[in-house]
Amino acid sequence: MASTVFRSHCKALLNGRTFSLVQRVADGARCKTTIQYANRPDLPSLAYRKLKGKSPGVVFLPGFASTMSGQKAEALEEFCKSLGHSYLRFDYTGCGAxxxxxxxxxxxxxxxxxxYVLDELVExxxxxxxxxxxxxxxxLAALARPEKVAALVGISTAADHFVTAFNTLPIEARKEVEERGSWAFPTRYNSEGxxxxxxxxxxxxxxxxxxxxPIPVTCPVRLIHxxxxxxxxxxxxxxxAERVLSSDVDVVLRKxxxxxxxxxxDIKLIVYTIDDLIDKLTTLG
Known part of the structure; x- marks a missing residue:
């Protein structure tokens, strides 16, 4: 059964190593890996930045129209570098680099x-x-590659979002989109709106x-919203949280x-959550 967690992550706060690293991340410390390109036979090349290190590794998946150069993506690289764990961030096809x-x-x-990242770029x-x-x-990746996914951390998870948003439009608006063949999906994150x-x-x-x-995902899942x-x-x-089959699920709601x-x-909480999962997975391993 999924549990809703409203907690201060006392373990992480008491962990001097973690607290020190989080302070550095939150205060703007940044490391810069070199951008690389994966040339794929049948698909456009994929831009990524990779940090080698221990297992389990961390892979960051940006949001829609976002890139691997965002604040969270860069902060997590600094954190993983400090812990000595591998980390990869990348731009989706048609985005960023x-x-x-x-x-x-x-x-x-x-x-x-x-x-492709899971199959070819990480170990x-x-x-x-x-x-x-x-x-x-x-x-979707956890469903397709369960053996390669140790845990999931969702940040403002937008599962099914575009489909749900479209289906909640008034029927007249949906008909207009279908007739036009396109939808001006509203956003506050670009100048066009x-x-x-x-x-x-x-x-x-x-x-x-x-x-x-039901979502047949059985690994640990952490959802922050x-x-x-x-x-x-x-x-x-x-x-x-209700749909995944995993019994190890926490939902953290930030007021x-x-x-x-x-x-x-927010970044502190994300880092604490990942650090706690690394400890859990290392102990289990």
Whole structure:
């Protein structure tokens, strides 16, 4: 049964090593790995930054239209470097430094990006940290590669988000989108105030929805969500917690947290959560 956790992570606070590292991360300390490119035979090349280290490794999955250069992604690299654990962050096809066009991409293609990372770019079990849409993709990856996924950490997990948002539109608005063949999906994160999603993108996304039935993921799952998230309701994380078959599930709700969860205190919590999972997995191993 999933448990909802409102706690201060006392273990981590008492851990001097962890506290010191988190202070450095939150205060803006950054390390910079070299950007690399994975040339794939049938797909655009994938840009990534990789830090070698101990197992379990950590892989960061950005949100929609986000890149591997975000605050959370860089903070986690510093943290993993300090602990000596491997870490990989990357840009999806059509995003950031990776090849391809955003408008030609879809959930299925980005899922292939994640699976390529797990199959070809990392070694050993990984903790997948998915932000927003990355939380949806981490679930799809865990279903496809359970032997390679040691644990999941969802940050404002946006499982099924585009499909759910479309289906909640008034029927007249949905008909207009279907007739036009595209949807101006509202956002506060670009100057235009919207992203253009094609009807084909939405139809393809329907093939990857996970919330309608039990999710056969059995690894440890940690879900962090802000109660002030205006983009993806915290109820989605609760749905994920209820659907996954794992018995080791925690949901942490931040009263003042917004969608990006990139404030100093948010990053501390994310780091504490990953550190706790590393300790748990190392002990079990």
């Amino acid at each position: 990776s090849e391809g066009q955003m408008e030609d991409s879809n959930i299925g293609l980005w899922k292939k990006d994640v699976l 050993g079990p990984q903790i997948l940290v998915g932000s927003s849409m990355g939380g949806w993709l981490m679930l 919207s992203y253009t999603l094609s009807l084909a993108f939405l139809r393809e996304a329907e093939q990857h929805c996970v919330l309608a039935s 802000g109660l002030q998230d205006e983009d993806v309701s915290w109820h989605v994380s609760m749905q994920v 003042g947290g917004r969608h990006r969860l990139s404030e100093r205190a």
